Structures are given as C-alpha cells and as structure tokens.
Amino acid sequence: MHQKISVVIPVLNDEKKIEKCLEAVFNQTIHPIEVVVVDGHSSDRTVINAMKFPIKLVYENFGTVGGARQVGIENAIGDYIAFTDSDCIPEKNWLESLLKEFQTDIVGVGGGIRNIGKGIWEESISLALDSFLGSANSVQDRVLKKKILVKSISGCNSMYRKNDLLNIGGFNIRYSVNEDTDINKRLLKKGHILYTPEAIVLHNQERTVKDFCKRMYLFGYGRGFHRLFDLQIIPPISLIFLILISFFSQVFFLIVISIYFAILLIFSISIVYQNKKLKYLLTLPVIFVLEHFFYSLGVWVGLIKYIFGSQK
Numbered sequence: 420m421h422q423k424i425s426v427v428i429p430v431l432n433d434e435k436k437i438e439k440c441l442e443a444v445f446n447q448t449i450h451p452i453e454v455v456v457v458d459g460h461s462s463d464r465t466v467i468n469a470m471k472f473p474i475k476l477v478y479e480n481f482g483t484v485g486g487a488r489q490v491g492i493e494n495a496i497g498d499y500i501a502f503t504d505s506d507c508i509p510e511k512n513w514l515e516s517l518l519k520e521f522q523t524d525i526v527g528v529g530g531g532i533r534n535i536g537k538g539i540w541e542e543s544i545s546l547a548l549d550s551f552l553g554s555a556n557s558v559q560d561r562v563l564k565k566k567i568l569v570k571s572i573s574g575c576n577s578m579y580r581k582n583d584l585l586n587i588g589g590f591n592i593r594y595s596v597n598e599d600t601d602i603n604k605r606l607l608k609k610g611h612i613l614y615t616p617e618a619i620v621l622h623n624q625e626r627t628v629k630d631f632c633k634r635m636y637l638f639g640y641g642r643g644f645h646r647l648f649d650l651q652i653i654p655p656i657s658l659i660f661l662i663l664i665s666f667f668s669q670v671f672f673l674i675v676i677s678i679y680f681a682i683l684l685i686f687s688i689s690i691v692y693q694n695k696k697l698k699y700l701l702t703l704p705v706i707f708v709l710e711h712f713f714y715s716l717g718v719w720v721g722l723i724k725y726i727f728g729s730q731k
Contacts, residue, residue, distance in 0.1 A: 423452040424514055425497030425581075429479075429487035430505040431459035434468050436623055441472045443508045448515045452497050457487040465505075485598035488574065489590040495581060504575040507532075508621040516618035517578040520566070526610035527579045527603060529572025530618025531563070536625050543702040544631050546694065552686045553710060569614045570607065574599035576620045583609060596641035604647070631706075632713045639717025644725045654711045655718040683707050 426444050430437055437456075444454055456474045458466055459482060469476065479490040492500060501517060503509055513530065520528045534545035547553035577599065584590075587605045590598050603612055626634070639655070642648065657679075665672040687703040 422499055422518065423497040424449070424499045424501055424518065424578075425491075425495035426451045426454045426501045426503065426514070427457060427488060427491030427495060428454065428503055428505055429457045429459070429484055429491065430461065430465055430469070432461045432463050432465055433505040434461070434464040437465055437505045438468050438471065439508050439623075440503065440505050441469060441474065443510070443513075444503070445472060446511060447509070448512050449518070451501070451514060453495070455491050455495055457491045457494075459487060481592045483592060483595045483598070484574070485590040485594035485601075486592035488598060489592050492581065492584055492589050498581060499578055500581050500584065501578040502574050502576075503620055504622075506623045506625075507575045508623070509576075510619045510621070513576075513618050513620060514578075516615055520613050520615050521578075521580070524610045525613050526583050526606045527572055527577060527612040528618070529569070529577040529612070529614055530620065531614075531616050532573060532576055532620055532622050534622045536623065539698060539702055540628050540706075541625055543699055543706045544626070544628075546690050546699060547703055547706045547710060550686055550690060552682070552707060563614065564616050566613060566615050568611050570612065571600050571603040572612055572614060575622060576618065579606070594641065594645065596637050597645055597647050600642070600647045601645065628706075628709065632709050635710050635713040636717040636720075639714035639719075640721035641717075643718035643721025643723075646722070646725065652718070655715040658712070658715040659719070680704070 428437075428440065428444070441454065441456075444451070454472070454474045456469050456476050457479050458469070458476065459479055466476065475494065477490055477494045479487045481487070481490075488502060491502075499518060499521070501514055503513075517528045517530060534548045536542055536545045583606065584602070587602070587609070590602050594601055606612065642652075643655070661672065661675060664675065683704045686707070687700055690703055691697060691699050
C-alpha cells in the first residue's frame, strides 16, 4: 500500500461541484501523492474554488475529455493514476478499494457509480441510469454486488498503472466522449479489467431533462463516430428496424411498440416498488424513451458523419 497515487480530475465550468469533489478526494483513507486538476480554461469560478485545495493545476488546450485526461497523465508523478470527474463525490475508501485489487494480470480497476440528484426529474434520471435498461449493461452504473472482470470501466471511477497507460499511447486526445471505452479496449490486449463494488463514487445528476437528452446524444454520437460497438448498439438498430417496418406493416409496428412500452412499464414498476414512490411511474418511462431515442439518434448521426467524412 505504499504505491504513489495521482488523482486526475478534468473540469470545465463546474464551479458549483468541484469543491465537494475535491473535499472527498482529500478525505480518503489513503492519501494521494497529488491531485491534478486539468482545467479546460473555465470562464466561471471553477479554478478559484479548486485552488482552495492543495492541488496541482494544469490546463488543456484540446477541448476534449480525452485530451484533458491525457494532459493529466503527462503531468502526474504517481505510479498509479485514479480518475474521477468534477461532478462526482468519491466515498472515503475509494482509492484504497481500487488499489488493493491490482495484481500482475490486472491493468485497470473501476468501482460502482451511484447516481444522485434533487427533484423528480433529476431523481428519475438517476434511477433510470441505475437500472439495466438505462445503463446499457454498464456494471458500474448498476453497482453490482460482486467483483467481476469487465470490458470497460468509467472514466469517473477508475485506476490504472501510469506505465500501462503510457505503453498503449494514453488517451486519444480527439475523443470528447467515450474516451474511456476506447482506452479500456486497448488495455484489454495487455490484461484484465476488474470491477469492484467496494469503490463507490456518487455522480451528481443535477441537470435538466434537456441537458440529459443532449448528453445522451453526445454519448451516442461518440460511439457511432468512433465505431465503439457492443451491447449499446441494440437501441440504434432497434430504432432503424422500427422505422423500416412502419412502412411495410403497421400492425407489426404497433406490436413491437407495444412490447417496448410494456418493457418500460415493467422496469418502471420494479423501480417504483423498490423505492416506494409512485410518482416515478409517470416520469421514468419518459426518461427511458428520451434516453433511448437521443442516444440512438446520436449513434446514427456519428456513424453517418464518419462514413462520409472518411470518403473525403
């Protein structure tokens, strides 16, 4: 447990949340050797608030999350690098729980993400993302109870050896989203990636429904443009399938739509039952539909732009 850990936190215009994040990072059961805040030239009080803590402040000029994480790696001095985001609050044993899982064949460790938010829509977004239907099988958002080898871990709750990251070329500085999916895919060629339920961060979902839709669109766009396909490709394919069958058979179209909404209702009832709040029965289906639609739209727009852009 004497390994040196650098914590890297990318940030841009997040003056309201950065302090809670840093407070939690500096209150760990094992202390990092440094906390590197990578700012994308914020125009609000983000830097001022961050400087209330003994951080190492650096700036990135790429304008992407991938670029920010790469700048963090290049400026970090630790043997291990842990990543979280400015809107996240790591629990006290976060670093300790990640570090202890490293073995010779483990190249990355990630923990669970508990989504939090205030207000019915923010709470509904959090609950949706915590479910299988809203997380697209992400083990981290669902906070599984057992350790398991996975294909990818989230950039807001992860730890790697610095040398492993450098050996594969680090993060792709062009990636505004899905930079974590890309680097995990490359790391898997060198070893295993482990999920542990003991390392938890709280992800603050205090955003409007409009912001949520935009975020889902960008996630989808990134996956489509960079061709990062796995289980998450099901909603985009399903959307195109629905559009096509609507031209040939309205009956079949209505049957498929009915099945889809039945699935949404089943998941929503299950979530309502677990949380004992009936009001979510009205908002959760709406969130699921918006998430699936805008994510799917983003995937197809990204894929089309890649196809036509690569032909130029």
